[in-house]
Amino acid sequence: MVNLVAAQKPLLHGLMKMAGVRPYSVEIEPGTVMNFWVPCETIRKAKKGEKITHLEKPTKPVVLLVHGFAAEGIVTWQFQVGSLTKKYSVYVPDLLFFGGSITDKPDRSPTFQAEYLVKGLRKLGIEKCVVVGFSYGGMVAFKMAELYPNLVEAMVVSGSILAMTDSISVEALNRLGFSSSSELLLPNSVKGLKALLSVASYKKLWFPDRLHKDYLEVMFTNRKERAELLEALVISNKDATIPSFPQRIRLLWGEEDQIFKQELAHNMKEQLGGNTTFEGIKKAGHLVHLERPCVYNRCLKHFLASLLAEKVNK
Numbered sequence: 001m002v003n004l005v006a007a008q009k010p011l012l013h014g015l016m017k018m019a020g021v022r023p024y025s026v027e028i029e030p031g032t033v034m035n036f037w038v039p040c041e042t043i044r045k046a047k048k049g050e051k052i053t054h055l056e057k058p059t060k061p062v063v064l065l066v067h068g069f070a071a072e073g074i075v076t077w078q079f080q081v082g083s084l085t086k087k088y089s090v091y092v093p094d095l096l097f098f099g100g101s102i103t104d105k106p107d108r109s110p111t112f113q114a115e116y117l118v119k120g121l122r123k124l125g126i127e128k129c130v131v132v133g134f135s136y137g138g139m140v141a142f143k144m145a146e147l148y149p150n151l152v153e154a155m156v157v158s159g160s161i162l163a164m165t166d167s168i169s170v171e172a173l174n175r176l177g178f179s180s181s182s183e184l185l186l187p188n189s190v191k192g193l194k195a196l197l198s199v200a201s202y203k204k205l206w207f208p209d210r211l212h213k214d215y216l217e218v219m220f221t222n223r224k225e226r227a228e229l230l231e232a233l234v235i236s237n238k239d240a241t242i243p244s245f246p247q248r249i250r251l252l253w254g255e256e257d258q259i260f261k262q263e264l265a266h267n268m269k270e271q272l273g274g275n276t277t278f279e280g281i282k283k284a285g286h287l288v289h290l291e292r293p294c295v296y297n298r299c300l301k302h303f304l305a306s307l308l309a310e311k312v313n314k
Contacts, residue, residue, distance in 0.1 A: 005214040016074055020085035021092065024055070026120045031104035034120040037074055037092040039085070042124075057125035058089030061308065064121070065092045068135030068159070069185045069226070070196065071219050072099030076134060079293035083301065091124065093117055095140065097222040097229065108225070108232035110136075110163075114143035118151060130304060132156040134289060135259075139163065139233070146243040154248040154307050156300060159260050159286045161268060164233045165240045172259060181230040186223060187216065202256040202285035242271050249276040250303045252296065254288030 013023070021037040028034055044054040063084055067076035073092040074081070084090050094101040095113050103116065117140065121129065131152050133141030138160020145152040161168060169181065176199050178184040187193040190212040197205055220226075249272060251265045262280060269278045279299055284292045 003214045003217055004211055005218040009218075012074065012078060016078070016081060019082035021074075021081055021090055024124075025100075026123050028116055028119045028123065032096070032102070032116060034096065034101045034116065035073075035094040035099055036120065036124065037081075037090075038124060039089045039091070042089070055124060057127075058091075060087060060089040061304075062126050062129035063088045063090050063304065064126075064129045064131045065090065066117070066131060066133040066137030066141050067092075067095065067098065068137050069230075070200075074099075075219070076137075077289070080132075080289060080297055080300070083297040084304075088304065091121070091126070091129070093120065095137070097225040102222075108228040110139045110143050110233060111147070113140045113229075114147060118144060118148050121151070127151070128153050130154045130156070130307065132300065133158070133160060135159045135286065136229075136233070142243075145245055145247055145249075149246055152247055154250075154303075155245075156250045156252050156303060158252045158288055158296075159254065159257050161260055161264060162242065162271075163235055163240050165235055165237045167237050168264070169234050176258065181233070182227050185230060186220060186226055188220075188223075190216070199258050200286040202254065202283055202291055245272060245275060247275065248307065251276065251278045252288070252299055252303075253278065253280050254284035254286060254291065255280040255282050256284060257286045257288070259286045 016037060017040070020040050022040050022043055024036050024038045024043065026034050026036060039058060042056045042058055044056055065073065065077040065080060067073045073094045077092055081090055081092065096103050096116060128151060131141040131144055133155065138157040141155055141157060142162050145155055173180065173184065176184065183192070184196060187196050190209050193212045193216055251269055253262055253265045255262055265278055269276045281288050281292055281295050281299065289296045
């Protein structure tokens with residue numbers, strides 16, 4: 001029987017190509033390959049007799065969209081790409097163990113993801129970027145901004161935190177009624193996926209069980225490695241630190257987010273200081289960019305435009 005989620009992928013990929021991005025694989029080093037969607041205009045096809053497709057450097061300001069835990073990059077950001085490509089060079093990576101990106105390295109920490117994402121970006125010729133991170137991708141984005149301040153000019157973070165501490169993890173899981181992060185974020189049944197979607201969205205969505213089953217098969221691959229990523233995510237409260245970020249940071253939140261509640265975002269804003277601002281989107285949960293894409297895109301573009309205006313006025 002045809003997997004309905006797999007069957008619609010060529011359509012989504014076709015739409016993304018029409019929006020101005022194409023898939024491109026980067027061998028970061030032997031044993032580690034990261035897949036990206038890159039601007040079509042940066043890909044120069046191989047000339048006759050050449051085997052390698054060449055990449056040009058981006059010509060517009062770069063926006064990097066970093067996905068969360070339950071889907072690969074282009075599925076996560078499908079409603080954002082087309083609204084950004086006119087003014088920005090948009091790059092959408094698949095983090096390691098998502099969407100065909102793989103590594104033989106044993107490290108599973110967010111720092112490791114951030115370091116290898118940056119290595120991939122450098123191979124793509126990217127020198128500066130604004131990073132937009134959702135959920136797990138937000139934690140990777142914070143690490144990028146902390147470790148590579150000359151690369152990351154600014155950040156937009158949705159439904160995420162600086163680090164998943166013991167206390168935040170336990171509180172969230174107890175409140176949501178899950179025994180572990182894996183039970184919440186790595187469902188292995190239709191019932192489990194429904195439970196995840198229920199807590200992640202403000203509007204109660206209905207899909208046939210068949211579609212849930214097909215989604216599980218396509219999107220939740222590399223289960224062993226992803227469980228290890230979740231394990232490596234949680235740190236002790238005593239090891240948690242608040243970095244001093246020089247970048248402007250916009251916290252763009254669904255006001256009904258049940259996974260990382262608004263209060264966490266406001267606390268984070270106070271901890272991060274004057275460069276950080278908060279903006280809430282009504283009638284949206286954790287999946288704010290999918291539930292209210294038009295509002296989300298408007299807020300995102302407004303922030304990006306303010307960064308460009310700042311540059312012009314300097």
